[in-house]
Amino acid sequence: MVLDPQLVWNGLVVGSIIAVSALGLTLIFGILNFINIAYGDYMAAGAYVAWAVNAQVGLPLGVAIVAGILTMSVGAVVLDKIVFQHFRTRSPITLLIVSIGLAFIIRNLIRAIWGPSGHFYDLPMEANPSFLGVRFSVEQVAIMVVSILLLLGVYALLRRTRIGIAMRAASDDRMLSRIRGVDTEKLVLYVWLIGGAIAGLGGIMLGLDAQLRPNMGFTALIPIFAAVILGGIGDPKGAVAGGYTIGVAQEVSVAVIPSEYKFGVGLVALIVGLLTRPDGLFGEATR
């Protein structure tokens, strides 16, 4: 079978979006140790705020994107102070269920404010150029470039900065890092700031590639979970690798299975991944 370069390209674009989103989710999991079901709704909220600034207020898309990212960055911290903070000592399952409640609130707030139907960003209409037989849009190129820059940035942050090193330490062994003097609450603040910003960016990318819908983030959650779990839950490098793997697998699968089932690829990858390598691609047994 010859791989269709167009499908590979599509896969890399989708993979970029999943990789970025999975990175945010896995960072939050690494420090707070619970699966945030509302994460997809953070993504949608970021996308909608950017859309409102872009299409409703009429500001340039660049400004709108920054506004969307900042809103979710601060928003994630505010939601932590209002909601999650009070459950810090509870079990991860309780926090997971709390995040279900939060997901209800955010998703329906979006529906109440911006309506249930779809929206598009205000983008200049251009014919899609093609290169070596692969048709692509300017937005897709931007998505790929931005995602690579972001992934490199987060990598540098985790490797080179004090806060990044503290994050990795806490993610590895919370107790030990606390004993060694890491300020956990400060760490939590940074994680929400960064994780929220990444969620917002992921949502905006999703909206740029397709359209905005109130449940867009929630729908994207399963491939994102698949990427996180495939990469080893809490492992940023793994989440990125998992994201690109799922994205490419999903799009390339169209060559052999009916395209309606391409979303099943992520689901099957998640199930098979969990059953065969529960600690992820690069993982060693930690749980």
Added chain:
Amino acid sequence: MALVDLLLVVGVIAGVYSLLAIGMNMHWGDTGLLNFAHAAFFAVGAYTSAILTTPPATGDLATRVVGFDFPIVVGLLAGTALAGLVGVLIAVTSVRLEGDYLAMVTLSSAELIRLMIHNEAWLTTGAQTLKNIPRPLSGVVPVSYDIFYFVLVWTIVGVCYLLFTRLSHSPFGRVLHAIRENDDVPLALGKNITVFKLKSFGIGAAIAGLAGGLWAHYVYAISSIMFLPSITFLIWAAVIIGGAGSYAGAVVGASVIVFLRQITRFIPGDVPFGDQLAYIRLMVVGAVLILVLYYRPEGLLGDAERLQAGTSE
């Protein structure tokens, strides 16, 4: 529509959701299993019963070639059994996984099943609505049909409530509770905990399938968008608000949520934010869920001692 008729409709929905919550309470309340596939069991029950009790579609645009025109009782029983079987199949692959991993796999399995329902038109009418599902004893009952169905559904809820409460206090139920508290203890006593978990999963899923059948035969027409994961999350909210581990709590929690959602129907459309009321109700559900978890983590009717269970990392 008169208020009484509306209340009957809401009551039927509350009964169906109560059955779903009873099944979920067997999983989470009794056994401590994080099941996020409930919407799929609901769908399997609904579609099985619908396909068995309707003839194949006819005409030029017909896509569904499968249909049996069996009596409704056959459909309901088969839907219940098949949902239970699907529950066991999903559990076979995943029940050994730790809590939140189990949640992810079951959620994904449910979406996979919904994807199949959405795409296999020869069997399920696909993306289109499966219509003309017969209503039991339609045209025969001497009272208003909603009264009949209300009584039917709540009789089944009552029977299931008694059955599951007894099951929960039986030796079988006590092993489930032991599994919930700590896997090691029943294991040390020589119990095959995997088999017990599979049985719990199958039984709870079967009741969700029965709920699906009752739903399909009440609403005439079903489509795949009725079975989104949001149903599963609503049932979770119902079980938590009612109090995990309590079957009375499951029924109360489900009824509270259905009434919170459906009460919109009683409010005239011209009040401020009238258009947004449906969304605001769901936001209220989310807020109530969080508040209950904070102020009364054992739920309305739950047992505080159960709280420690099934939550170990």
